[in-house]
Amino acid sequence: MFTHSQISGLAAGLFLLPGFVFGAEEYSPYLDRSGMESVYWGDTHLHTAYSTDAGMIGTTLGPDAAYRFALGEEVLSSTGVRARIARPLDFLVVSDHAENLGLAPSIANSNPKLLANPWGRDIHDLVKAGKPREAFLKWGTEAMLPLKDPLADTGLAKSIWASQVATADQYNQPGTFTALIGYEWTSTPEGNNLHRVVIFRDDASKAGQVMPYSQYDSIDPEDLWTWMASYQQQTGGQILAIPHNGNLSNGLMFAAVRMNGDAIDLDYAQRRSRWEPLAEVSQIKGDGEAHPYLSPEDEFADFGTWDKANIASSVRKQESMLEFEYARSALKNGLAFAAKTGGNPYRFGMIGASDSHTAIASTREENYFGKFALNEPHAGRWKHYVIQSFTGDDSLSTMAYEELASGLAAVWAQENTREALFDAMRRKEVYATTGTRPLVRVFGGWDFTEADLHSPQMAAIGYSKGVPMGGDLGNGGEGSSPVFMLTALKDPDGANLDRMQVVKGWLGKDGQPREKVYNVAVSQGRTIRRNGKVKPVGNTVDLDSATYTNAIGSVSLSTLWHDPDFDPAQRAFYYIRLLEIPTPSWQTFDRKVFGDDMPDHVDKIVQDRAYTSPIWYSPNP
Numbered sequence: 001m002f003t004h005s006q007i008s009g010l011a012a013g014l015f016l017l018p019g020f021v022f023g024a025e026e027y028s029p030y031l032d033r034s035g036m037e038s039v040y041w042g043d044t045h046l047h048t049a050y051s052t053d054a055g056m057i058g059t060t061l062g063p064d065a066a067y068r069f070a071l072g073e074e075v076l077s078s079t080g081v082r083a084r085i086a087r088p089l090d091f092l093v094v095s096d097h098a099e100n101l102g103l104a105p106s107i108a109n110s111n112p113k114l115l116a117n118p119w120g121r122d123i124h125d126l127v128k129a130g131k132p133r134e135a136f137l138k139w140g141t142e143a144m145l146p147l148k149d150p151l152a153d154t155g156l157a158k159s160i161w162a163s164q165v166a167t168a169d170q171y172n173q174p175g176t177f178t179a180l181i182g183y184e185w186t187s188t189p190e191g192n193n194l195h196r197v198v199i200f201r202d203d204a205s206k207a208g209q210v211m212p213y214s215q216y217d218s219i220d221p222e223d224l225w226t227w228m229a230s231y232q233q234q235t236g237g238q239i240l241a242i243p244h245n246g247n248l249s250n251g252l253m254f255a256a257v258r259m260n261g262d263a264i265d266l267d268y269a270q271r272r273s274r275w276e277p278l279a280e281v282s283q284i285k286g287d288g289e290a291h292p293y294l295s296p297e298d299e300f301a302d303f304g305t306w307d308k309a310n311i312a313s314s315v316r317k318q319e320s321m322l323e324f325e326y327a328r329s330a331l332k333n334g335l336a337f338a339a340k341t342g343g344n345p346y347r348f349g350m351i352g353a354s355d356s357h358t359a360i361a362s363t364r365e366e367n368y369f370g371k372f373a374l375n376e377p378h379a380g381r382w383k384h385y386v387i388q389s390f391t392g393d394d395s396l397s398t399m400a401y402e403e404l405a406s407g408l409a410a411v412w413a414q415e416n417t418r419e420a421l422f423d424a425m426r427r428k429e430v431y432a433t434t435g436t437r438p439l440v441r442v443f444g445g446w447d448f449t450e451a452d453l454h455s456p457q458m459a460a461i462g463y464s465k466g467v468p469m470g471g472d473l474g475n476g477g478e479g480s481s482p483v484f485m486l487t488a489l490k491d492p493d494g495a496n497l498d499r500m501q502v503v504k505g506w507l508g509k510d511g512q513p514r515e516k517v518y519n520v521a522v523s524q525g526r527t528i529r530r531n532g533k534v535k536p537v538g539n540t541v542d543l544d545s546a547t548y549t550n551a552i553g554s555v556s557l558s559t560l561w562h563d564p565d566f567d568p569a570q571r572a573f574y575y576i577r578l579l580e581i582p583t584p585s586w587q588t589f590d591r592k593v594f595g596d597d598m599p600d601h602v603d604k605i606v607q608d609r610a611y612t613s614p615i616w617y618s619p620n621p
Helices: 004-015 063-070 103-108 118-128 132-144 156-171 221-235 266-275 319-324 327-341 418-426 450-454 458-465 586-594
Strands: 038-046 091-094 178-185 196-200 239-243 278-283 349-352 385-387 408-413 430-433 439-445 466-468 483-489 497-507 513-522 556-562 572-580 609-612 615-617
Touching: 038 063, 038 178, 038 196, 038 278, 063 091, 063 156, 091 156, 103 118, 103 156, 118 132, 156 178, 178 418, 196 221, 221 239, 221 266, 239 266, 239 418, 266 327, 278 327, 278 430, 319 327, 327 497, 327 513, 327 572, 349 609, 408 418, 439 458, 439 572, 439 609, 450 458, 450 483, 450 556, 458 466, 458 483, 483 497, 483 513, 483 572, 497 556, 513 556
Parallel strands: 038 091, 091 178, 239 278, 278 349, 349 430
Antiparallel strands: 038 408, 178 196, 196 239, 349 408, 408 430, 430 609, 439 466, 439 483, 483 556, 497 513, 497 572, 572 609, 572 615
């Protein structure tokens, strides 16, 4: 107990000091929260039974189960396997195909609107008679190939879409979990992949005012952009599109000309960069960051490479197509277009996603649930087809063992809400991973110091003195070169880090795009040799037990990197590629669990990675 005199003395000390004024200065350093303090993890590309190419071939889980799984609940998969994610996601986009959205559950429920349509009754009766394969082929050959919707007059899609957006609103929990409304536009001209995931910033009151634009409406991306502009004008909402699987487009995704054959001009470049600020560069159907043919000096370019044919497995891939399929070459060609037209059509950030058609958004190797329900965990799934060519040339087919357990989108944002995540995607402050969750941050500027890099306020300094991933460097002073603050931290439940690299693309004096990969931070005290090379990090994987240890690599990496080859007259971009140490692949886990005997050409070890969105530099006009 205080005595009366002690209380009196305390009061005097508190209230009677000469010149003391309450509230004279603001003390809290967190009043201005303009910096992006948190990274949020999610999947922007997940299919459920509402996608015909999922529901007609075995997937029974709908959007409700997809959200529950993403939130961390246990679900029973379509094949009866119990499933739970390692850590809940922060956000999810259920992106079912627009084309005949909800056909499979409508068949399962014998929807009266479906049965009132002769074609709908026929396909319904095939499924009910135990002939789902014949039903699926009927849909593909009589609807998708001729680009004619046989159910257009039923009103079925409208009711299904209303259900989709309402379910997203139901699961959306601002600040805790974000359910972004979206769908997939599935343009596949002549079997070539031009697919886009379309994402809304808005809730059902706006997104529900329109019907998803599908390939039945048009297969030209420019028409999709026109529809998107109309949506924004009509509703006051906001919308963006994310292309994926350029590796299956046979040279169309990042082409040198427009789809109608016209030259790429300033208007096209501005429209594409506005409506498609991101590209999905890693997912189950292969990794799309780089290709060894295009980047022969890059020792890590051959990762998850799918380069046999187009998405229909109908036309063999030619080497001349590759330049227009991969993110790195597209980013380089974008510099050339910017120099020629004043606009860059390929100025995009990079994210990963799963493109799973099981409603299960799990991307870890030890918890991989496959592309389709038929490839959910079971003995021998590795030798199933993913895409079987119907040309008679089986060398164009793709097998399940070629799938990646990828990927995820990481978004730097102020809060976990639709608006904040969408805005971060729009400004490209995002990065891709191949399924794990390492923390990566990069800032570019002109006068960062070692003290800035090691400051606990590094991020605040980065925003105040430079730009984050997705930004523009502007111009430095005469004789200056850009400097980058780079930091990375391992996935808390995953592998240590091997190295951090800067991938630079620039426009040479001859106007030709060029690239170089710099090793800038390495683990375990290894040194970067004068030729820029680094000895391998090592390998602790035990194939028999499907285990590894973190006895090699580092928990974190950081560095301050100056571009040693900077020319202020040359357009350039920079992005970070982070590599983890080797770990067992999902195929190796299958070997352990099911006793599968796989041939040597099946990948047993994986080196997961992350790709940040670029930072661009343009010289003064």
